[in-house]
Amino acid sequence: MTKLLRSWVESANTAETQFPLNNLPYGVFSTADSDPRCGVAIGDYILDVQALEAKGLIAFGGAFKASSWNTFMALGKADWAKLRQRLMEILAEGSTDREQAEPLLTAQEDASLHMPITVSEYTDFYAGRHHATNVGTMFRGAENALPPNWLHIPIGYNGRASSVVVSGTDVRRPWGQLKGPNDDAPRFAPSARFDIELEMGAIVGTASDGPITVQEADENIFGYVLLNDWSARDIQAWEYQPLGPFQAKATATSISPWIVTAAALAPFRCDTPAREVELLDHLKDAGPMLYDIDLSVTLTPEGKAADTIARTNYNEMYYSAAQQLAHHTTSGCAMRVGDLLGSGTISGPKKQNRGSLLELSWGGKQPLELETGETRSFIEDGDTLTLTAAAHGEGFTIGFGDCTGKILPALENPYKR
Amino acid sequence: MTKLLRSWVESANTAETQFPLNNLPYGVFSTADSDPRCGVAIGDYILDVQALEAKGLIAFGGAFKASSWNTFMALGKADWAKLRQRLMEILAEGSTDREQAEPLLTAQEDASLHMPITVSEYTDFYAGRHHATNVGTMFRGAENALPPNWLHIPIGYNGRASSVVVSGTDVRRPWGQLKGPNDDAPRFAPSARFDIELEMGAIVGTASDGPITVQEADENIFGYVLLNDWSARDIQAWEYQPLGPFQAKATATSISPWIVTAAALAPFRCDTPAREVELLDHLKDAGPMLYDIDLSVTLTPEGKAADTIARTNYNEMYYSAAQQLAHHTTSGCAMRVGDLLGSGTISGPKKQNRGSLLELSWGGKQPLELETGETRSFIEDGDTLTLTAAAHGEGFTIGFGDCTGKILPALENPYKR
Incomplete structure (x- = not known):
């Protein structure tokens, strides 16, 4: 079985967190200052995926302008794998992307969580x-x-x-x-x-x-x-x-x-x-x-x-x-x-x-x-x-x-x- | 019971047509030259409602840019009544709108019909x-x-x-x-x-x-x-x-x-x-x-x-x-x-x-x-x-x-x- 993958987000490196680098689950969050947007949970934080794309750290044709994961899902399996791979790189211990990504973290305790998808049926x-x-x-x-x-x-x-x-x-x-x-x-x-x-x-x-x-x-x-x-x-x-x-x-x-x-x-x-x-x-x-x-x-x-x-x-x-x-x-x-x-x-x-x-x-x-x-x-x-x-x-x-x-x-x- | 209401579209003035002025049913149609758009059936024709709005004969905030009736429906009951009333005026015998509206008719035999709404559930x-x-x-x-x-x-x-x-x-x-x-x-x-x-x-x-x-x-x-x-x-x-x-x-x-x-x-x-x-x-x-x-x-x-x-x-x-x-x-x-x-x-x-x-x-x-x-x-x-x-x-x-x-x-x- 895979072992814990280490992240530069320290709270993600424990046996107890629900959100180690191995997980990277997708949700939609807002803060007092921001509208609902796609994010990924890592340790005690949420990484703003909309901002990642706006900054050019990931590129999915603007799929993350949407406030649900449906647009991204519709891009298909190759892009699903590509995003996960890229998020692993960005958040891994020693990542060269840390400097650009770290300001895009929001503490989970400061965020409100919304429906992650629009349910079709x-x-x-x-x-x-x-x-x-x-x-x-x-x-x-x-x-x-x-x-x-x-x-x-x-x-x-x-x-x-x-x-x-x-x-x-x-x-x-x-x-x-x-x-x-x-x-x-x-x-x-x-x-x-x-x-x-x-x-x-x-x-x-x-x-x-x-x-x-x-x-x-x-x-x-x-x-x-x-x-x-x-x-x-x-x-x-x-x-x-x-x-x-x-x-x-x-x-x-x-x-x-x-x-x-x-x-x-x-x-x-x-x-x-x-x-x-x-x-x-x-x-x-x-x-x-x-x-x-x-x-x-x-x-x-x-x-x-x-x-x-x-x-x-x-x-x-x-x-x-x-x-x-x-x-x-x-x-x-x-x-x-x-x-x-x-x-x-x-x-x-x-x-x-x-x-x-x-x-x-x-x-x-x-x-x-x-x-x-x-x-x-x-x-x-x-x-x-x-x-x-x-x-x-x-x-x-x-x-x-x-x-x-x-x-x-x-x-x-x-x-x- | 209401009697036949007469239209300047002659084929709408028979006892047999499904689409007299009394009816004015809503659908979505396309032709060889046009993408799917909202229309209303009258006699043997379809009046292009998208074009009616584009020409300024009706005004519903651009609701008819959409290719289904959902956007219009969401405007609410007052607008439902307003559109019907206005279509009655435009298509009635003797209407002063005839000159502008007549070029917006398509023969039903030249049209393809599509889903009139996006079904939510x-x-x-x-x-x-x-x-x-x-x-x-x-x-x-x-x-x-x-x-x-x-x-x-x-x-x-x-x-x-x-x-x-x-x-x-x-x-x-x-x-x-x-x-x-x-x-x-x-x-x-x-x-x-x-x-x-x-x-x-x-x-x-x-x-x-x-x-x-x-x-x-x-x-x-x-x-x-x-x-x-x-x-x-x-x-x-x-x-x-x-x-x-x-x-x-x-x-x-x-x-x-x-x-x-x-x-x-x-x-x-x-x-x-x-x-x-x-x-x-x-x-x-x-x-x-x-x-x-x-x-x-x-x-x-x-x-x-x-x-x-x-x-x-x-x-x-x-x-x-x-x-x-x-x-x-x-x-x-x-x-x-x-x-x-x-x-x-x-x-x-x-x-x-x-x-x-x-x-x-x-x-x-x-x-x-x-x-x-x-x-x-x-x-x-x-x-x-x-x-x-x-x-x-x-x-x-x-x-x-x-x-x-x-x-x-x-x-x-x-x-x-």
């Missing part, structure tokens, strides 16, 4: 076997936990791109139509079973216009983010038959502020789990396309200490993002630069590995006990939920920045804003 | 009761035809915006994973049950950022198009549980080239059908928000005559587009300018009113007999399917232009393009 999958088995067992019994198609295709549905927000954005508890087991008729009310889904998101960086192979799909993925697919379980239960989740998933979807590139994650590639049934040729694994990334969820009640409620790993997925993207194109579906693919909830085999409160509290039947002594079946107002991710190299860590959101109480009347 | 509903009952009866039996939620919310799912194409675009029969009733295992094959869905599409012209009322939703709809939601029934049957249709609906969605504005359709407003159960307050009808628009489907086998296989009316819907849009926002889901909402398949009470081959051939069990003597269970290669729409006034007709598509055979190997 958002698709959410259901491709973690432990999660699908847990949810299926709760809803249909252990015998029928996995639907018949589950081991043959990565089940997915189209989500709502307009729901995607950057980490740190507060999330307002939604209203919706719902009908509980004890209700005679449906009613319009705030969701009482509001939940998280711990996911990774893959960002499509290369457009395609017909079916693509798993190998091509892997190459078309620009990078990965942490993703929290906020879910209103009570709205979902009432609405999802027969055409799938709709308003239950449309309130918000939070992503980490930093896109970790596929290139940075290369040392952490790993295989999908053993297959129970062979996949059809067009979906077969074409190499190690999952990643070994430790994941955790913390819940912080308002004014209290954070409590880690789940730990799992991205390598628990049954399907890789490349397989999901390949499946997504089978019908000829055109994919666009900026499409975002949620992995599906990532749970592991044990209770403490579950990536949603629905699973952690077993549908509310086994409320989770927090260290504060409080219990949780679902999210309560004022709770802050935070996802973290770390790929561990030899003496270094690759992080995504937290993916966090605080739940605000539902409006008293959602039509009077 | 696409949502498809399932809100026609006859269709839902027919499909439910086939799949779940007559006793359980309508899901329990169906009479309480307009069931919808997010579709794929990248699939939306303008009328006239050929549609390639898709491949997909499917598993027939006689198959032991799923296989990857061309869809053998490829189908149409006759729908209307509503175009959101005003963005919103939280729940909106049915009245507000109605006001936010810029206009309507004809919409064909091409559907691979065999792919859908295998994939759609538990999270809804995905690749079955992602090959293509055709829309008419002309957007008929809500203003032009105002004389044809009508009520939704009587409610079997009362809707919750936030979804209640707030006035007549459906439209009396005759619809038809023709099937034209390659090299043969067109055969009308279905006739129905938009007034058969159980929910209006305004109710669908209001429901779409209940969770706080942000809506954007250019969002497209498919009504759901519009079938009527009788066999000849059915808006899909699935219903017309009752799942293939009662193949449809064409006038040529051929039969159809689903679409065959080379077939052209055409949707038409007409709202009938006193001595005039409001049309949308055909919504048509020809089915090309599946590729031999979809990975070798």
Whole structure:
């Protein structure tokens, strides 16, 4: 496994930082003095990529005049590699570019982070076997936990791109139509079973216009983010038959502020789990396309200490993002630069590995006990939920920045804003 | 009911034209000499709206430099009314603008039509009761035809915006994973049950950022198009549980080239059908928000005559587009300018009113007999399917232009393009 690469930015040279020279994740930031612009995280700082191009230290045809990474992604894979190579040079210990680059650093604590991309379309999958088995067992019994198609295709549905927000954005508890087991008729009310889904998101960086192979799909993925697919379980239960989740998933979807590139994650590639049934040729694994990334969820009640409620790993997925993207194109579906693919909830085999409160509290039947002594079946107002991710190299860590959101109480009347 | 309004464009003054002065639908066209630009249909001609603004006959801040209607839509409702009013003046019989405007006409036969809008996101509903009952009866039996939620919310799912194409675009029969009733295992094959869905599409012209009322939703709809939601029934049957249709609906969605504005359709407003159960307050009808628009489907086998296989009316819907849009926002889901909402398949009470081959051939069990003597269970290669729409006034007709598509055979190997 690769070792820590040293930078002249000293805070990047520790085993603890999320942003060593090995990482170089892409985001969009602003300061009190500057509008949102593309930047790359290094140690405790952000290097202003827009200014790098304006100064002539990099040259990508003005792609960084834009305040999102979409324009750069559209330039293609050769330029993706070229930028990473050049940033490595500029930021490496002993770089001759240091004098020109150092004034372009902003301390992360002085920056606000924005959506790193404009999301073209958002698709959410259901491709973690432990999660699908847990949810299926709760809803249909252990015998029928996995639907018949589950081991043959990565089940997915189209989500709502307009729901995607950057980490740190507060999330307002939604209203919706719902009908509980004890209700005679449906009613319009705030969701009482509001939940998280711990996911990774893959960002499509290369457009395609017909079916693509798993190998091509892997190459078309620009990078990965942490993703929290906020879910209103009570709205979902009432609405999802027969055409799938709709308003239950449309309130918000939070992503980490930093896109970790596929290139940075290369040392952490790993295989999908053993297959129970062979996949059809067009979906077969074409190499190690999952990643070994430790994941955790913390819940912080308002004014209290954070409590880690789940730990799992991205390598628990049954399907890789490349397989999901390949499946997504089978019908000829055109994919666009900026499409975002949620992995599906990532749970592991044990209770403490579950990536949603629905699973952690077993549908509310086994409320989770927090260290504060409080219990949780679902999210309560004022709770802050935070996802973290770390790929561990030899003496270094690759992080995504937290993916966090605080739940605000539902409006008293959602039509009077 | 309003009478025919007369124009100095003589071909607009007949009872048969789809484009009298009463209509003024918006599209995007190009000619051998000009790039795609916004235009308005009048009789047999298209008036170049980009040139109108360049010449100073209208003034909307340069909105028509864009080659889609999104920029103009974003200006807001007051400008929507202002443009329509001004186009009425310019094109009315006796207009003093005739001399300046007449050189800006292009014969429709010399023009190519393009996507009138950039689709932000696409949502498809399932809100026609006859269709839902027919499909439910086939799949779940007559006793359980309508899901329990169906009479309480307009069931919808997010579709794929990248699939939306303008009328006239050929549609390639898709491949997909499917598993027939006689198959032991799923296989990857061309869809053998490829189908149409006759729908209307509503175009959101005003963005919103939280729940909106049915009245507000109605006001936010810029206009309507004809919409064909091409559907691979065999792919859908295998994939759609538990999270809804995905690749079955992602090959293509055709829309008419002309957007008929809500203003032009105002004389044809009508009520939704009587409610079997009362809707919750936030979804209640707030006035007549459906439209009396005759619809038809023709099937034209390659090299043969067109055969009308279905006739129905938009007034058969159980929910209006305004109710669908209001429901779409209940969770706080942000809506954007250019969002497209498919009504759901519009079938009527009788066999000849059915808006899909699935219903017309009752799942293939009662193949449809064409006038040529051929039969159809689903679409065959080379077939052209055409949707038409007409709202009938006193001595005039409001049309949308055909919504048509020809089915090309599946590729031999979809990975070798």
